[in-house]
Amino acid sequence: xxxxxxxxxxxxxxxxxxxxxxxxxxxxxxxxxxxxxxxxxxxxxxxxxxxxxxxxxxxxxxxxxxxxxxxxxxxxxxxxxxxxxxxxxxxxxxxxxxxxxxxxxxxxxxxxxxxxxxxxxxxxxxxxxxxxxxxxxxxxxxxxxxxxxxxxxxxxxxxxxxxxxxx
Amino acid sequence: xxxxxxxxxxxxxxxxxxxxxxxxxxxxxxxxxxxxxxxxxxxxxxxxxxxxxxxxxxxxxxxxxxxxxxxxxxxxxxxxxxxxxxxxxxxxxxxxxxxxxxxxxxxxxxxxxxxxxxxxxxxxxxxxxxxxxxxxxxxxxxxxxxxxxxxxxxxxxxxxxxxxxxxxxxxxxxxxxxxxxxxxxxxxxxxxxxxxxxxxxxxxxxxxxxxxxxxxxxxxxxxxxxxxxxxxxxxxxxxxxxxxxxxxxxxxxxxxxxxxxxxxxxxxxxxxxxxxxxxxxxxxxxxxxxxxxxxxxxxxxxxxxxxxxxxxxxxxxxxxxxxxxxxxxxxxxxxxxxxxxxxxxxxxxxxxxxxxxxxxxxxxxxxxxxxxxxxxxxxxxxxxxxxxxxxxxxxxxxxxxxxxxxxxxxxxxxxxxxxxxxxxxxxxxxxxxxxxxxxxxxxxxxxxxxxxxxxxxxxxxxxxxxxxxxxxxxxxxxx
Numbered sequence: 001x002x003x004x005x006x007x008x009x010x011x012x013x014x015x016x017x018x019x020x021x022x023x024x025x026x027x028x029x030x031x032x033x034x035x036x037x038x039x040x041x042x043x044x045x046x047x048x049x050x051x052x053x054x055x056x057x058x059x060x061x062x063x064x065x066x067x068x069x070x071x072x073x074x075x076x077x078x079x080x081x082x083x084x085x086x087x088x089x090x091x092x093x094x095x096x097x098x099x100x101x102x103x104x105x106x107x108x109x110x111x112x113x114x115x116x117x118x119x120x121x122x123x124x125x126x127x128x129x130x131x132x133x134x135x136x137x138x139x140x141x142x143x144x145x146x147x148x149x150x151x152x153x154x155x156x157x158x159x160x161x162x163x164x165x166x167x
Numbered sequence: 168x169x170x171x172x173x174x175x176x177x178x179x180x181x182x183x184x185x186x187x188x189x190x191x192x193x194x195x196x197x198x199x200x201x202x203x204x205x206x207x208x209x210x211x212x213x214x215x216x217x218x219x220x221x222x223x224x225x226x227x228x229x230x231x232x233x234x235x236x237x238x239x240x241x242x243x244x245x246x247x248x249x250x251x252x253x254x255x256x257x258x259x260x261x262x263x264x265x266x267x268x269x270x271x272x273x274x275x276x277x278x279x280x281x282x283x284x285x286x287x288x289x290x291x292x293x294x295x296x297x298x299x300x301x302x303x304x305x306x307x308x309x310x311x312x313x314x315x316x317x318x319x320x321x322x323x324x325x326x327x328x329x330x331x332x333x334x335x336x337x338x339x340x341x342x343x344x345x346x347x348x349x350x351x352x353x354x355x356x357x358x359x360x361x362x363x364x365x366x367x368x369x370x371x372x373x374x375x376x377x378x379x380x381x382x383x384x385x386x387x388x389x390x391x392x393x394x395x396x397x398x399x400x401x402x403x404x405x406x407x408x409x410x411x412x413x414x415x416x417x418x419x420x421x422x423x424x425x426x427x428x429x430x431x432x433x434x435x436x437x438x439x440x441x442x443x444x445x446x447x448x449x450x451x452x453x454x455x456x457x458x459x460x461x462x463x464x465x466x467x468x469x470x471x472x473x474x475x476x477x478x479x480x481x482x483x484x485x486x487x488x489x490x491x492x493x494x495x496x497x498x499x500x501x502x503x504x505x506x507x508x509x510x511x512x513x514x515x516x517x518x519x520x521x522x523x524x525x526x527x528x529x530x531x532x533x534x535x536x537x538x539x540x541x542x543x544x545x546x547x548x549x550x551x552x553x554x555x556x557x558x559x560x561x562x563x564x565x566x567x568x569x570x571x572x573x574x575x576x577x578x579x580x581x582x583x584x585x586x587x588x589x590x591x592x593x594x595x596x597x598x599x600x601x602x603x604x605x606x607x608x609x610x611x612x613x614x615x616x617x618x619x620x621x622x623x624x625x626x627x628x629x630x631x632x633x634x635x636x637x638x639x640x641x642x643x644x645x646x
Contacts, residue, residue, distance in 0.1 A: 114500075133520070136476075140483065152530075
């Protein structure tokens with residue numbers, strides 16, 4: 001199970017970080033691209049195997065730490081010490097210590113994953129944004145729901161997309 | 168070319184002129200296109216004009232009507248569609264630079280349905296990039312630049328159906344389609360002084376429409392009158408197996424003409440605990456409008472939205488679903504090509520939400536639905552100002568930095584402020600906004616009516632009653 005988690009993490013991280021182009025696409029009705037022309041993105045995210053290995057190792061370090069209880073949080077997120085993470089600003093004010101710790105954890109994870117794409121102002125904005133996200137979550141999390149209270153998401157059975165007799 | 172007065176007629180009035188052969192669909196289409204070419208750029212109203220398609224549809228309509236094959240009130244009526252609806256043969260940019268060259272080889276279901284009704288598509292309306300799905304801070308967050316309000320071009324139309332609002336307000340098309348995940352039809356309709364409707368969730372197909380939040384996205388009409396919205400909704404509504412969340416046929420269908428004429432007095436609840444920080448002018452305009460309704464048979468009494476984290480739940484659902492809907496854009500880094508600085512980074516932050524949080528929100532959402540539904544045991548509709556602001560300048564004075572959220576321009580509100588659009592959008596309720604006054608500075612003010620899920624007929628009935636006894640909806644800017 002642990003091995004699978006690690007392999008899955010590598011695959012996921014590779015999928016996230018691999019270089020992608022900017023396609024001019026025409027989509028068909030079933031959502032498949034009919035033609036695709038790849039062009040180089042303005043800011044290439046490409047990197048070699050060596051760098052991929054380094055990034056994956058960094059992320060897996062975080063993944064290994066994710067199981068460590070931190071301030072009672074249940075989220076599985078990477079904890080990577082980063083000097084580049086901007087200091088906490090005043091927008092975290094009003095959040096509980098637990099919520100602030102959650103903000104910190106999430107900010108660090110974003111910076112670890114996407115930091116190379118972000119400048120200092122954007123990193124500050126990430127912190128403000130995540131602080132706001134956590135503030136909103138704090139309003140919803142305490143509401144008690146019972147075991148039988150199902151979410152507003154449903155699985156719909158597959159429906160015939162063409163009228164009977166017209167296939 | 169037809170006169171401006173004709174181009175500002177309601178859909179029903181125009182339809183009668185077409186049906187009785189007093190106006191040619193070709194001449195009407197050419198007139199709207201000429202006006203769109205002349206005035207559209209002044210407001211950044213369009214992404215694309217579909218002139219060839221429009222003229223082809225107009226010629227077909229004229230031929231059919233002349234031959235006695237009149238399809239109904241949308242036959243020969245020109246309209247515009249927000250540029251997140253797929254139209255075969257034309258670009259569908261989603262208002263965003265990363266998708267500036269995107270095209271689909273099929274039509275959105277609503278485009279097909281309006282075509283079947285004989286309506287004529289004259290253009291793709293400008294919009295906020297990704298309809299604000301990844302957040303935005305200002306009117307400039309669009310591939311085509313800030314959309315300017317025809318009532319005063321120093322001010323914004325609101326978003327995200329910005330172009331649709333400007334097009335109808337400026338008389339560039341008879342009606343337009345917008346989309347509303349949370350307020351994106353109601354806000355621009357209100358600020359542009361037109362009538363706009365968000366139908367019940369699941370009633371109108373989203374197939375071929377860009378998704379922000381699958382559990383909250385709705386497509387609806389923006390037009391001169393609520394009656395026009397009813398006519399357009401009738402043509403668009405109905406089950407579509409291609410839309411996962413489409414209601415089953417018996418619920419999705421909407422026959423506006425059949426429900427007209429219901430004479431039972433409407434019970435209207437005037438919401439007293441919403442927009443506490445709004446300009447008092449907005450509240451007094453609603454009070455004046457409700458007096459008109461009361462004088463004409465409606466029963467009006469105070470109502471209160473039930474307490475609950477509607478604002479937070481609505482925002483969180485949008486943030487989480489949008490992060491998934493645009494995950495390729497975010498994870499590829501192409502979100503850096505978006506115009507708005509918040510849109511460029513918001514997706515990264517939203518990817519941090521957990522599945523446990525999403526499920527908690529969606530479970531709480533059901534209980535919130537039950538709470539708001541109970542309110543409609545007492546009222547047919549509830550009423551409130553269409554927006555919490557009178558106008559939004561394109562270049563606002565500098566302000567201290569505030570916490571950022573999706574579509575923060577409209578959300579720099581006090582945290583404890585009750586937002587009717589949050590609750591009604593979260594719970595899939597129908598809503599209509601119509602102009603009900605103008606400020607001394609000439610800005611339109613709107614009243615919105617919200618109803619129980621699937622009681623779209625009642626919100627239209629309330630707005631119809633108001634418009635039958637007032638003429639605010641006939642006003643238009645001097646251009």
